[in-house]
Amino acid sequence: MYKSKEKIIDFLENFELDKIPKSVILEAKRAVLDTTGCMIAGIDTPLGEGLHKLSHRFEDKNGVTVLGRKIPISPFMAAMCNSYMANAHDADDGHRRSRLHAGGIIIPAALAVAEETRSTGKAFLEAVIIGFELGHRAGMVTTTWETYHGSAMGSTFGAAAASGRLLGLSSEQIINAMGIAEMQAPNCMLMGWIEAKKIPMVKEGMGWSAASGIMSAYMAQSGITGTLTIFKSDEKLSEIEKLGENFEISHRYYKPHPGCRWTHVPLQTLQTLMADKAINPEDVEKITIRTLTKAANLDDPSPSTMEDAQYSIPFVIAATLVDGEFGPGQMTFEKLHDPKILAVARKICIEAAPEFDKFFPGLIKNQVRVTTKQGNRFSAQSQKVKGDENFPLSDREIKNKFTWLSRNRLEKGQAQSIIDDIWSLEEQPDINRLIASFQAMTDK
Missing domain, CATH: 1.10.4100.10 (2-methylcitrate dehydratase PrpD)
Structure with a gap:
């Protein structure tokens, strides 16, 4: 001392x-x-x-x-x-x-x-x-x-x-x-x-x-x-x-963006995919997100409060896909009950990726995979998050x-x-x- x-x-x-x-x-x-x-x-x-x-x-x-x-x-x-x-x-x-x-x-x-x-x-x-x-x-x-x-x-x-x-x-x-x-x-x-x-x-x-x-x-x-x-x-x-x-x-x-930082990583990976591919929310068959072991706990597809939504990767991803953005306008009671957002959120699967844990806290690795009803498969990975010291x-x-x-x-x-x-x-x-x-x- x-x-x-x-x-x-x-x-x-x-x-x-x-x-x-x-x-x-x-x-x-x-x-x-x-x-x-x-x-x-x-x-x-x-x-x-x-x-x-x-x-x-x-x-x-x-x-x-x-x-x-x-x-x-x-x-x-x-x-x-x-x-x-x-x-x-x-x-x-x-x-x-x-x-x-x-x-x-x-x-x-x-x-x-x-x-x-x-x-x-x-x-x-x-x-x-x-x-x-x-x-x-x-x-x-x-x-x-x-x-x-x-x-x-x-x-x-x-x-x-x-x-x-x-x-x-x-x-x-x-x-x-x-x-x-x-x-x-x-x-x-x-x-x-x-x-x-x-x-x-x-x-x-x-x-x-x-x-x-x-x-x-x-x-x-x-x-x-x-x-x-x-x-x-x-x-x-x-x-x-x-x-x-x-x-x-x-x-x-x-x-x-608002919400837990662990939701921002797949959110920004999804935005990269959205900028490159024309992804219609209604065409989505399944979205799989692989992330940190502890971040995988943020998997509630139907949050009931604004705070629950802040810690829900499915809600954040679905709202981003449906609205094209994620900000305070998506953190409302109306959005929590939006049928389009909830329909997409139920199609999102969160998987723990223990191999990503060793890179934290320096990096937050993740992978987002989108499968459409037409059989298209889109995938992207990232480890840099907008707002971090290195970005x-x-x-x-x-x-x-x-x-x-x-x-x-x-x-x-x-x-x-x-x-x-x-x-x-x-x-x-x-x-x-x-x-x-x-x-x-x-x-x-």
Whole structure:
């Protein structure tokens, strides 16, 4: 622990936005914009509506903003609500080595504390990057292929570090906050509800992770102690040794579609086939998809909720084939009961391919085979997924995704204003300029 403690202290005390690569700063802005779009898209979902009802219990005239709601609430609960909304469509970012969707946790936590403390845009960006660097490393040492904790476990450490930075805690206090987070981070065993094929709205415990991160920082600020132990072995310490040199924030992926990332691989393979072959949904006899062993659990052909649909390869593939695209417009109750989509979904067979497992998390291999009633057979394989580090979304695509996700709440000019504010965050003297843009779209 002592070696890791010394390294973390050195990283925190020498961390300044002006000293880090511009590419890292840009990646932080991309992450903030992407997460903000996901939060806005989550406002009008059943989960978002439930969170707005819940938020009335925590009204605080000195509190902070929940997107889509006029009355402020406590920062602790605002972070929880915004974080869950960020994951409502499952369109938020990810990081393979740590298995975390850290942006949807760390950014809502940092945003709540930044609003509370009236931080500068520069301080907010610094906190976000610190949160990602420590959160991703926590995820890398706590989650394995065999023990899949979900995003909440590792990201809580990052949320605590980001919150502590914005609260002005010393480096020792931030480590203490991370030690407290170690005791109260949500420990969600992800594969349990995937295998049960009943996906909860609060999947991966993300909102509570954001809230726990802030509370850990508050507790450390109040003199309560914790002990950080997760980096105790030499192997785990090696991840901390790279702090400030290898920025994990630069190794993340962004989703061009909503839904579990494991559904995107066959989706994009199918799109390749559709671009090359004229495939009429009514002519399909059978579609066979070979994928990772654990991804093969995502085989429900008739999901009953939006969350179930996000974890259903047959639904995602069928909706893409019928509608020609897959976005928030396909994640609706109407689409869940669309007879054309359901008819195709029932013709989709998911097969586990254990030989693909050894390439994960570096690559996600898959194969899609389509057989038509006319006897035609089309097949394609892929291992690159749009949005991954080796096949990234451009800045324009990230901005277009934000506009696309926020279109039900923002006019084009409003969306562009938020994009501009986020792209110039380091120049903003007060984060509340950005917050004011969020508040302008509220109607609740």
